[in-house]
Amino acid sequence: MLIGYARISTNDQETATQVAALKAAGCERTYREKASGGRWDRPELHRLLDQIRKGDVLVVWKLDRLSRSLRDVLTIMERLAEAKAGFRSLTEAIDTTTPAGRMMMQMVGAFAEFERAMLRERTKAGLDAARQEGRIGGRPPKLTPQQQSEISKMVSKGRKTAAEAARLFKVHPATVSRLLVRTGSMRIRSAK
Secondary structure, three states: OOOEEEOOOOOOOOOOOHHHHHHHOOEEEEEEOOOOOOOOOOOOHHHHHHHHOOEEEEEOOOOOOOOOHHHHHHHHHHHHHHHHOEEEEEEOOOOOOOOOHHOOOOOHHHHHHHHHHHHHHHHHHHHHHHOOOOOOOOOOOOOOOOHHHHHHHHHHOOOHHHHHHHHHOOOOOHHHHHHHHHHHOOOOOOOO
16 A cells, blocks of 8 residues: 655645645555654654555655654664565655665665755854854843843832832833843842
């Protein structure tokens, strides 16, 4: 039996194209999943691997839909081999039921992992360059350094409670609490 596996990574994507290609290839059943290809904990993939039997062939539209990690691809291939099942990728024309297909699958898997490693390196280099230029990621602070100093003084001198300071500066009380812990101004009175 041909068993399809379709995976997307984000809400902006859909599996319709993959499912149509898998159906055209003769897949009788298709498992669909929304998860990163770099993650191993994908319930539908594991359900499929648990149910695959001798003579079945796992079919994907493209190899990166199966996984973006060579280690994971090789683990999946071992599980398929243990079950005496095959693997086929429609886009790369890989078919592990043949010796040439097994060799090709290993080469393509190595290139997929290389591409992922290069992407990680480029991302890290970009983040490092941004840090050196003084840019940091994440949400901008809710309070300016001057506002933070003012809140610390108000609360530590007992003029305002943390809750009152939060209302005054229109921020969540947890924001003020974190600020006070960070600055060591933890003299917090109970709210009135």
